[in-house]
Amino acid sequence: MARHARDILNEQFLEMRWRALSLAADLDRIERAEGGKDALADPRIAQLREAFKALLQNEPERAAKVQMIFSDMTPPPPLPPKPSR
Secondary structure (H helix, E strand, C coil): CCCCHHHHHHHHHHHHHHHHHHHHHHHHHHHHCCCHHHHCCCHHHHHHHHHHHHHHCCCCCHHHHHHHHHCCCCCCCCCCCCCCC
């Protein structure tokens, strides 16, 4: 039997709140640290901001979208040629 959304929210809300607060605290620590203003221009922070935007969308598959934001889509390097015999 499928669970009701309210039950899932009741069960997960405190942990979700903790994760949001933890991320906010991490960003605050980075910003306050020496070089923090420069660190906020780091591409990884841009990825986090993009992920936050995806989380706020009322669309399905948010987890997949966030995963793709953090995925390295660079093609792998070519394999070396096999030695001839």
